[in-house]
Amino acid sequence: MSTPAGVPAYTVAHRLYVKSLYKRYLVNSLNWYIRRDLWRDKAIEIRAEFERNRNISDPRALALVLEQAEERLAKDLHPDPYRSPMFPDGTKWERNIPPRMFSAEEKAAALEAKHH
């Protein structure tokens, strides 16, 4: 059975998913730790766990591992994660947006409409 065009192959999608999971784990742990040196140990633990499960080829076992990982992540999710200031939910998000500038024609049209 071949994959339909436009749908990424399973391996590509899987690689993206695992990378995303790994990053979510790292970011979530960084949200919990204040001290960088302590977080470093945690990051190494997370990495070791991913490395341990690297060679699972049985799809069922893999699905189980990933499902459990998702569950654990959901349980440990930080309630108030760090947000970069300029990005959604950040403190500077959508502050000081430049105003819309009207063109000369639009100004003329508006004045025209006002006077008549």
Added chain:
Amino acid sequence: MFRAALPALRSALPSARPSAFAAAARFQQPIAVRTYAAAAGLSRSDIESRVMEVMKTFEKVDGGKLSASATFTSDLGLDSLDAVEVVMAIEEEFGIEIPDAEADEITTVKQAIDYVEKTPEGGLSPSS
């Protein structure tokens, strides 16, 4: 504000540690103040040097092979999880967030620099 307060401070504490105050005064004077109206953003050379600094902190990266055109996998010998760590370190360095799909596209140091340049934190806006 501090500069105006300094002589007053010095007269208030007459003989405490004159040399230390003199040193402090010397530090205060020549600072060029950046106003809030100044154009914000980073130049490409700043971004490049900071990305390079980030890359150098990775143990797995061989400093000798590090260059702007180096690819993560073949030149620097990083695997896909290392690439995630690199992207995360760059996110923290510049205070930006890189979505997963776009993070996956970043496979060379140059692409990382280009990406940072496009973000609101990064480059000078194209109009300025």
